[in-house]
Amino acid sequence: MARVSFEELLDAGVHFGHLRRKWNPNMAPYIFMERNGIHIIDLYKTIAKVDEAAAALKQIAKSGKKILFVATKKQAKDIVADHVKKVGMPYVTERWPGGMLTNFATIRKAVRKMSTIDKLLNTPNYTSISKRERLQISRERAKLEKNLGSISDLNRLPAALFIVDISKERIAIAEARRLNIPTFAIVDTNSNPNLVDFPIPANDDASKAISLIVWKMIEAIEEGLMERKIDKDKRSDDEGVDSDNSTEGRAYDIDDEEDPELKKLAKQKANDEGEVMKRPRKPAAGGNRGPVRKPAGGGAPKKKF
Structure with missing residues (x-):
């Protein structure tokens, strides 16, 4: 995973914060200086936070879980949609x-x-519906597609949220915190970084800065998905090798049974056992006693008086 460089962040304008009068005191550890009434973000701390967030997102993607991206502000929505579609995340x-x-x-x-x-819409009965009803259905479909089309594949709660501008997406932050869902966010100098688990101090208003940071997160997710695919293929190959070995073992046993030398030895052993069975038994000690006959009547002999 390629690390983001200081020059890339500087060229994208990631270091520009908000006016001093709009700042949040909790962002003080991430502010480098103030110039012309504007706070300047410490880019070295931004690099460290980007690497930390990227590593965490990579592990989540490697585990096969979904990451929900949230960006409803005008300068971020198109950028996020274009980048996130490449990895199939909601x-x-x-x-x-x-x-x-x-x-x-x-x-x-x-x-x-x-x-x-x-x-x-794909059934022939749709044509039999009146024109007014078809128009209502199409409008409802367009509304649902606009609001929920990007999360149609989300069958369960996401494993994490990545948010652009937590001040605007405070409802999403509140819901995620209530459900203990990890949150990743681009946090500007006017926001509270303590509300998210993985804050990335950066300019959340410049489209170039948003695009750079989101793209680094997407690269980390791609690596996680690739490693997951490699591990899955490796496990399937190992299972195939094990099944081949078991098949070879069975074939080897069959060949051994059909070996003429083994057949000859088995036949000789069977003949030896037959000769042993045919040998007469030795008489027991004390001579050969005949069978003892019981008196007629089956009982003890009667006494004569």
Whole structure:
């Protein structure tokens, strides 16, 4: 995983913060200096936080879990949507639907409704519906696609959230904190970094800065998915080798049984055992006693008086 360089962050304008009067005191450890009334972010700390967040996201992706990206601000929505589509992760770039995490079952019902409408559009009965009803259905489908289309593949709660501008996405932060879902976020000087688990101090208003940091996260996720695929292929290959070895072992046993030398030895052993069985038994000590006859009647002999 390639580390982000100081020059890349500087060229993207990641170091520019907000005005001094808008700052959040909790961001003091990440502020390098103040110039012309604007806080300057310490890029060395940004590099460390980017590496930390990328490593954590890589492990989550390697485990096969989903990471939800949230960016509803105008300068970030298109960038996030374009980058996240490459790794197949869910994202929210329109209005955050309240209760999306805490009331996930209801959101899933809306997603299933969208799939039901899709099935209806492909049936011949759709043409028999009146024009007014078809228009209503198409409008409802477009609305659902706009708000929930990007999370249609999200069958369970995400393992983590990546957020651009936590001041704007405070509802998403609150829901994630309530459900103990790890949060990653780009945090500017006017936000509270203590609200997220992995804050990345950076400029969350410049589209170039957002694109750079989001792309580094996407690269880490891609590496995690690639390692997961390699491990999966390796396990399948190992299972195939084990099955081949067991098959070879069975074939070897069959060949041994069909070996003429082994057959000859087995036949000779069987003949020897037959000769032993045919030998007469030696008489027991004390001579050969005949069978003892019992008196007639089956009982003891009667006494004569």
